[in-house]
Amino acid sequence: VTEKLMAVAVIERIDRLRARLADARRDGQTIGLVPTMGALHAGHRELMRQARRGNEVVVVSIFVNPLQFDRQDDLDRYPRTLDADVGACQSEGVDIVFAPPAAEMYPDPPLSTVRVGRIVDRLCGQFRPGHFDGMATVVMKLLQIVQPDAAYFGEKDAQQLAVVRRMVADLNVPVRIVPVATVRDGDGLAMSSRNQRLSREERPLAVALYRALRVLEASVAAGETDVATALRQATAAIPHDERLRLEYLEIVDEHDFQPIERIAAPAIAAGALWVGQTRLIDNVRLVPPGR
Ligand code: AMP
Numbered sequence: 357v358t359e360k361l362m363a364v365a366v367i368e369r370i371d372r373l374r375a376r377l378a379d380a381r382r383d384g385q386t387i388g389l390v391p392t393m394g395a396l397h398a399g400h401r402e403l404m405r406q407a408r409r410g411n412e413v414v415v416v417s418i419f420v421n422p423l424q425f426d427r428q429d430d431l432d433r434y435p436r437t438l439d440a441d442v443g444a445c446q447s448e449g450v451d452i453v454f455a456p457p458a459a460e461m462y463p464d465p466p467l468s469t470v471r472v473g474r475i476v477d478r479l480c481g482q483f484r485p486g487h488f489d490g491m492a493t494v495v496m497k498l499l500q501i502v503q504p505d506a507a508y509f510g511e512k513d514a515q516q517l518a519v520v521r522r523m524v525a526d527l528n529v530p531v532r533i534v535p536v537a538t539v540r541d542g543d544g545l546a547m548s549s550r551n552q553r554l555s556r557e558e559r560p561l562a563v564a565l566y567r568a569l570r571v572l573e574a575s576v577a578a579g580e581t582d583v584a585t586a587l588r589q590a591t592a593a594i595p596h597d598e599r600l601r602l603e604y605l606e607i608v609d610e611h612d613f614q615p616i617e618r619i620a621a622p623a624i625a626a627g628a629l630w631v632g633q634t635r636l637i638d639n640v641r642l643v644p645p646g647r
Contacts, residue, residue: 364445369460370460381503385413386410386411386506387413389504393419394419395435398539399547403508404508406536420434424487478613479608495507505532511535511639514639538639540566543563550635564631566638568590568591569640571593583619587606590605590625594629602628607619607624622642623642
């Protein structure tokens with residue numbers, strides 16, 4: 357009972373976080389990290405729950421990382437709801453919220469960054485220059501700061517998950533990366549902090565991307581192996597509406613995210629759809645019959 361009543365600690369400084377975690381580690385406690393940019397929703401909560409089940413100490417980081425935004429307007433408009441976020445962490449039994457100011461994470465513009473090759477060539481990497489370098493760099497910093505036993509990432513950002521996994525493997529970072537299935541709203545729309553930006557009129561349109569991905573999933577499950585054919589069918593499922601603009605819809609290899617022509621093994625179908633001024637992404641795993 358007392359543990360449930362323990363207030364979540366909100367820590368802004370790296371040295372204070374390290375001191376707190378050193379105590380936990382000395383006591384033999386395992387540490388789970390959930391990196392986020394805040395504006396927490398049910399998707400983040402699922403990551404927290406899995407972290408809670410798997411570790412003695414759970415740290416949620418909340419940091420809107422300027423390094424991974426390719427557009428200043430997107431950074432400026434990114435939702436920031438720290439008080440509500442701390443409340444959500446508290447109710448999920450999180451021990452520590454690490455919410456550093458930008459100057460704490462970047463006292464100087466970093467001269468050392470992490471770039472993962474190849475996996476970032478397509479999809480979001482192609483349309484958001486520098487995004488994955490900024491993301492990989494901040495994730496590496498968070499892993500160095502927290503030194504968790506496990507870190508939790510959503511499959512909703514499949515390319516991000518692949519980049520993080522590869523970075524951790526290539527650079528021998530001693531952490532277990534735990535993937536968490538995408539949490540969706542009732543109509544199937546993937547939960548996202550950016551959904552907050554959708555107007556009431558835009559919200560029902562936003563599910564168009566997931567519907568297109570479901571068309572792909574169904575046609576591959578029914579035996580379609582030709583990527584071009586499958587993509588044509590799926591693209592046709594997106595309604596003609598001036599508020600909708602498909603940025604990309606692609607099928608890639610599930611390990612290195614390179615484009616493929618035939619679906620002979622499990623693959624990732626991923627898309628980015630603009631709904632008005634809001635850019636949404638989603639993906640599904642395609643599994644050919646018998647695999
Ligand atoms: P973000 O705050 O958007 O950077 O997301 C933080 C973490 O939550 C990332 O690992 C995301 O993949 C994950 N995440 C975001 N939305 C969802 C969702 N709908 N389902 C599962 N995980 C999610």
